[in-house]
Amino acid sequence: MRKCILHIGMHKTGSSTIQDYLQTHRTQLGEGVVYADLGPANHSGAFQYAFLDNPHGQGMIARKNFSKEKVDKLVESFKSKIISALEADYNTLIFSGEGILNLSESNLFTLKKLISLYVDEIIVVAYVRPVISYMTSAFQQMLKTHSAELSPAIYPKYKQRFLKFESVFFGQVEYRLFDSASLNDGDVLSDFCKRFDLPFLKSEPSNRSLSSLAIKFLYHVQKIRLAERSSLINVELIEASLAGVGSDKFVIPETIADKALLDMSEDILWMSQRVVCPEKISYKDTAMVTNDVSLNIISEDDRAELLRLSYNKRFNNYVIRITGLSIEQVVDKCFSVR
Template sequence: MRTCYLHIGMPKTGTMSIQASLGRAASLGDKFKYIVLDRQVNCSAALLEIFAGEVSLRDQELRAGWTPEQVQANQARLRQQLDGSFGTQHEAFILSGERLHNLTAPQLKDLREALARHVDQVKVVAYVRGAASWIESAFQQRLKTGSPADFNNLRNVLPKYRTKFQRFDRAFGRENVVLWPFNPAEFPGKDVVLDFCQKLGIPFDASQVIIDNEGVSVDGLALLYLYRRLAKQGKLSSQDKLDIRLLTRQLRDIEGDKMRLAPSVLKPYLELTADDMAWMEERLGSSISALPPARPGALSTEADLLTLTPRALTWLQRTLGEALPDSPTHAQVVAAMDLWLAGLRSQAARAGAGKSNAKTPRADRLAAARTAPNA
């Protein structure tokens, strides 16, 4: 029986490592094939474009000036690529995209029907992260991507389990949606890639695991939060979001502990989402509502996050040099980071121009789509 495993995350459950490891593996044996669309191991963008007509902000900029016919031609190209991914020599296929919860129920049914043309069954698979650790991780992710992130109001980082998963139950049938608790301590080698492969029966060598994690220490996040709090308030433009990503890449170099929230911060938000957690616990058959114990260094207030440690200031002084005075105020730190960011932006622009001149494969494909809308 031919099966397509549609892996949908959830986000913040090692999805990028699963995608990178399996998508770039030399072989998954004779039975399994990992599907890559548009040379991307994360197929979210391609699938959202095919089934929802949704195009990422980056691709919108690259496609400025496209006609409706060119847009349709690109969707058709991606659809043809998807259909062509299901050969006759494999029994099982893995298609992964953690942003598929952005599809509506009718769009998910269209996806199911498209996949069902090539396989006998479609199984949706996902890990489910506990609510407290989800809130911590999602808050950090919003900080790093330029999304609204306010330590004093974490309502926008609640997990919303029912909203994310119930539409898959309805579109694919609840019996075809398989959910697993995200408990790394219980995984083989504490590794989600190995656990994923074990669950599906994929032959995989642990030496091939690729750790794809853009983690930032609590000191790096403190600098990022301070900068956003003072320099990037309100709704961010697309350039602002690119700036935040540029800073994030640099701040990953600061070593240190992960950011943790104190139980006193998490407790009221867990109470807000109690009904949603109860729905998922019944659906999952496992607890996801536990409040973590008090941990050293956990943040209790926004002031804790805005207090820069000597390690953070030492790293910043070493990086920025004379631009940062001794014992700087918050305003001086942000002013120095602004100057630093201007330099990073110039470097990124030069690097982008170099890539454009070198005709990267992605640029070639986009240029071809512009000039050959009926291809």
């Protein structure tokens, strides 16, 4: 009996860590277990090229500004790679891409029809992050590439993401709560490996979290930036440069958290009916501050720590290039010291 595991994220639930692990250890996953070789470890792009109705004008693909001819070639290439993976010799085939969530219900019917030609069982698995935890992570990840605000735009929108999967796969979507107390050993990779009987070898997380102070600084840098969104190389520079700044965890202001929980009450109820420990979907961190202008306030020690970033010439030059200001000028322009 052949089966296909379709891991669809959701975003901000350690998907990159799972994908990098499966790609790196593809020869160590066990007899008959294959992680599909579609090129990149993250299969999001492959599935979007292969199954979107009009990939030329869709989000991530449109931003690349490829010619129609190049997009058409990529569509055919990724379709061919997915079919080759399905035709290969395996007992269990794994696909993983949070971008699969961007497919429409019609796209998903096409996807299911194709996969069903080759396997006897399809397991759709999604890790689900609580509302406030998701917003906190999504906000800081967005800040690494462009300006972002704490607004309804970063709500998780569970029903919009997952209902179409339930329609296409007849409700057979396995939801796993992305919460340290719920995950095996508090780790999403360990949890994924245990669920699907894969060997677990320790691995470093693929995305780095930044402190509250680092997020405050980055928020203002991105807000006054002059250039286009950051490239992957610059994101790596941002992460490396700000990794050692500050120690307190970033949490979103309490008033914004409360508004999100109120606005999303119906969506939260829908998701809560599908996970263990449903109360955790609306969990609110007790460390939240109540002052909405907290992004603009730092201490004297915080200011000194941010100014030390100026010694990182590469990062300082990057800040100057995208804002027209040095790190010291950004700090003096954007923060009140209390």
